[in-house]
Amino acid sequence: MRYIGNKTRLLPFILRALKTTGVAKGSVHDAFAGTASVGRALKSKGWQVHSSDLLLSSYVFQRAYIVAQSADRSINRLARELSALAPRAGFITRHFSPAGGRMYFTPENAGRIDAAREELATWLERGAVDDDAYYILLAAIIEGADRVANTAGVYASFMKRWQPNSRRRFEVRPEKPKPGREGATAHLLDAAAAARLLGEVDLIYIDPPYNSRQYVAYYHVPEIIARGWSDEGPAVRGKVGLLAGKEGRSDWSHGRRVKKLFSGLLSATKARHALVSFNSEGHLAPAALQELLGEAAVDGEVIHFTQGYRRYRADSERAGRHYHLDRALEHLYLIRLR
Ligand SMILES: C[S@@+](CC[C@H](N)C(=O)[O-])C[C@H]1O[C@@H](n2cnc3c(N)ncnc32)[C@H](O)[C@@H]1O
Secondary structure (H helix, E strand, C coil), X not given: CCCCCCCHHHHHHHHHHHHHHCCCCCEEEECCCCCCHHHHHHHHCCCEEEEEECCHHHHHHHHHHHHCCCCCCCHHHHHHHHHHCCCCCCHHHHHHCHHXXXXXXXXXXXXXXXXXXXXXXXXXXXXXXXXXXXXHHHHHHHHHHHHCCCCCCCCCCCCCCCCHHHHCCCCCCCCCCCCCXXXXXXXXXXXXXHHHHHCEEEEEEECXXXXXXXHHHHCHHHHHHHHCCCCCCCCEECCCCEECCCCCCCHHHCHHHHHHHHHHHHHHCEEEEEEEEEECCCCCCHHHHHHHHHHHCCCCCCEEEEEECCCCCEEEXXXXXXXXXXXXXXXXXXXXXC
């Protein structure tokens, strides 16, 4: 789905960097999983993947794309049933369609999303779907809603006119998970807490928020769909219907705390290696991050890769070399921790 910091486009770069450095395939903790794109790619390469994030919507993706190993043959039929339900006026209609004064979804799509989400909740309650099918279908509802959301990509605001995508019909299109190594786990947890829980792993992949945006505020609508509702549903406020309460808010979005949080995470993890994604528009200057990583590395060595945002060109460099700092550079650092 459309998600700030989604690494889908950078997967070849990340996989190539891992290959170049010769880190042996084993267990990995994708600590800031988001859309689960990286964990999913590593799963397909034979890694045993554990993942974590503060958002329930991310947890849903982790369960659907990483933990689930297969889907029952009935999954497509169930998805078609959800897509074909008559619209219902539920929480999304009341708060995120013109009926609620917010133009996130057309009345018809809002009603279809309501119907699909509410029906899926009753299927789970009745035991008509198992956990894997539930998460696969819920991920498909969130992604289907995102395809027809009347936004410019994030949910921080809605467009004042219906965009062409928002007029298309909402559909539930599940992705069948590919089988991977046994023992994958997903965690609705802070990265450091999950690292402590997981103990020894071969690799931790660290892709934290880059700036002061709170993901829960930019993606409150997918989060609400993930959480579901009964009766009144969650409290929402303001022009765009943000979730009231602190749940899902991250300390990593406070610039001054990031250095301390990085050090805390690196001492919490028992990973053998750490692979860190960082964006040059982030809170920390690349040089400051590199220094911090150098101190955490067992041999003081930081392997640094960069790639332009839209170009698929990778350079591998050793620590200490000079760079022309391009605003559109994605950085990857690899260190050995043990
Ligand atoms: C840059 S995005 C990760 C993108 C991800 N690699 C992908 O490809 O979709 C950062 C993620 O960190 C999550 N996050 C923020 N604070 C966190 C914390 N303390 N622990 C775990 N995850 C956190 C956010 O919810 C967001 O999903």
